[in-house]
Amino acid sequence: MRRQDTSGRAHDLVLYGATGFAGALTAEYLARHAPKECRWALAGRSTGKLERLRDRLAGIDPACADVPLLRADSDDPDSLRALAADTRVLATTVGPYLLHGEPLVAACAAAGTDYLDLTGEPEFIDRMYLRHHATAQASGARLVHASGFDSVPHDLGVFYTVGLLPEGVPLRIDGFVRGSGMISGGTLASALTVVSRPLPMARAARERRSVEPRPVGRTVRAPFGPPLRSGETSTWGVPLPTLDPQVIARSAAALERYGPDFRYRHYAGVRRLPVAVAGTLGAGALAALAQVPPARRWLAGRVQPGEGPSPERRAKSWFAVRFVATGGGRQLITEVSGGDPGYEETAKMFAESALSLAFDDLPETAGQVTSAVAMGDALTDRLQKAGITFRVVQGRLPL
Numbered sequence: 001m002r003r004q005d006t007s008g009r010a011h012d013l014v015l016y017g018a019t020g021f022a023g024a025l026t027a028e029y030l031a032r033h034a035p036k037e038c039r040w041a042l043a044g045r046s047t048g049k050l051e052r053l054r055d056r057l058a059g060i061d062p063a064c065a066d067v068p069l070l071r072a073d074s075d076d077p078d079s080l081r082a083l084a085a086d087t088r089v090l091a092t093t094v095g096p097y098l099l100h101g102e103p104l105v106a107a108c109a110a111a112g113t114d115y116l117d118l119t120g121e122p123e124f125i126d127r128m129y130l131r132h133h134a135t136a137q138a139s140g141a142r143l144v145h146a147s148g149f150d151s152v153p154h155d156l157g158v159f160y161t162v163g164l165l166p167e168g169v170p171l172r173i174d175g176f177v178r179g180s181g182m183i184s185g186g187t188l189a190s191a192l193t194v195v196s197r198p199l200p201m202a203r204a205a206r207e208r209r210s211v212e213p214r215p216v217g218r219t220v221r222a223p224f225g226p227p228l229r230s231g232e233t234s235t236w237g238v239p240l241p242t243l244d245p246q247v248i249a250r251s252a253a254a255l256e257r258y259g260p261d262f263r264y265r266h267y268a269g270v271r272r273l274p275v276a277v278a279g280t281l282g283a284g285a286l287a288a289l290a291q292v293p294p295a296r297r298w299l300a301g302r303v304q305p306g307e308g309p310s311p312e313r314r315a316k317s318w319f320a321v322r323f324v325a326t327g328g329g330r331q332l333i334t335e336v337s338g339g340d341p342g343y344e345e346t347a348k349m350f351a352e353s354a355l356s357l358a359f360d361d362l363p364e365t366a367g368q369v370t371s372a373v374a375m376g377d378a379l380t381d382r383l384q385k386a387g388i389t390f391r392v393v394q395g396r397l398p399l
Contacts, residue, residue, distance in 0.1 A: 010086045010087070011039050011040060012039045013039075014040065014070065014086075014091070015092075016044065016083065016094060017093035019042075022343060022350075023044075023093040028057065030351050033355075033386070035359070038358070041087070043083055045071070077107070081110075087113060088113065089114045089115075089358045090114070091115075101128075105143060112141045114143075116350065120146060121194050121243075125146070126208040128145070128368060129368045144371060144374050145368070146247055147353045147371060151371070158175070160334060162259075164334070165328065166328030168260065170261035170263075170327060172326045174265045174323070175265070176230060178269045180317050181309070215253045218259070219260065220263075222246060222249035222264045223265060232394075239265075239266070245265070247371075250373075251371075251373055314343055315339075317341065318341070319339075320337040331395060332392065332395035334390070334395075335390075336388065336390050337388070348383070349383065356379045
């Protein structure tokens with residue numbers, strides 16, 4: 001790895017897709033919380049929309065009236081290369097990433113620019129590893145996917161939990177996710193893209209496994225666990241087929257602190273059995289409908305791109321992820337919790353991840369890396385200061 005010197009670039013951070021639903025929330029968070037010395041810019045396809053967003057941000061902080069506006073389009077690779085070449089960190093909310101994401105990943109990998117996105121699309125992440133990980137390793141770029149609710153609280157929650165457990169012993173952790181919230185048009189489009197492509201997704205995963213190095217002398221597993229009753233969390237555990245276990249397993253493979261034999265399982269924690277059964281059947285029906293193009297188009301039309309839950313609805317939303325861990329004869333239960341998972345807290349996680357890459361003293365990493373590997377303690381500390389709770393529910397902290 002030889003990180004390129006990006007100190008002379010015009011911007012510390014560029015937010016691409018700033019006028020979308022998640023992008024605008026991230027821009028508002030940066031307007032309130034970016035340090036004064038941060039040289040950040042807004043990027044997107046429509047200069048008019050960017051100007052209107054900047055006017056709104058100036059109402060939060062008058063200094064935002066001077067935030068630069070950069071025009072770029074995912075259909076114009078030259079504009080994306082120029083964008084990547086002029087900033088140290090590039091954060092994008094433009095999805096579905098399988099359709100729109102690769103040119104920006106390629107531009108950042110080549111330019112040695114740190115890259116962040118909000119994808120929950122496993123196929124996209126695997127294909128970007130296969131095509132751009134080696135280039136990013138050579139340039140020193142850090143490619144960090146899934147930097148929102150997928151998968152920051154789960155990845156950093158396990159990282160936090162592992163740090164409280166004995167070293168050098170087998171570790172077993174189960175995560176139980178609970179929460180409430182509504183979906184935006186962009187999130188729905190990405191979710192439908194994922195579930196409509198099971199065979200290409202499986203092929204990409206298989207191709208990645210065939211070339212990705214495995215940890216030497218250590219075992220890391222993230223199996224799809226069986227449904228279970230968790231007495232520790234008083235919930236029914238319904239297996240969640242999301243991206244999060246894959247991200248956690250990659251963190252565990254990269255970090256020896258996770259021990260010689262690590263296993264993680266991921267569940268939705270549901271209080272009542274009938275609700276768990278209904279949710280499982282509903283998810284199966286949605287996945288089946290997504291295989292049929294007319295049905296998929298109908299589902300996608302229920303929420304339009306750029307639309308999302310109101311501020312009042314977001315204010316009532318919340319999440320909590322409990323981790324039940326055992327290792328070295330100890331049991332520990334920890335929790336990561338916060339407000340609206342899909343948007344308010346995702347914007348916070350995304351913005352703080354970008355600021356961490358831009359300004360924190362971080363481990364020397366490059367290529368496609370996870371949040372825990374790239375930012376670990378620094379990002380956990382940032383999120384705690386920003387109001388996301390990391391706590392021990394049961395068990396003793398190490399002396």
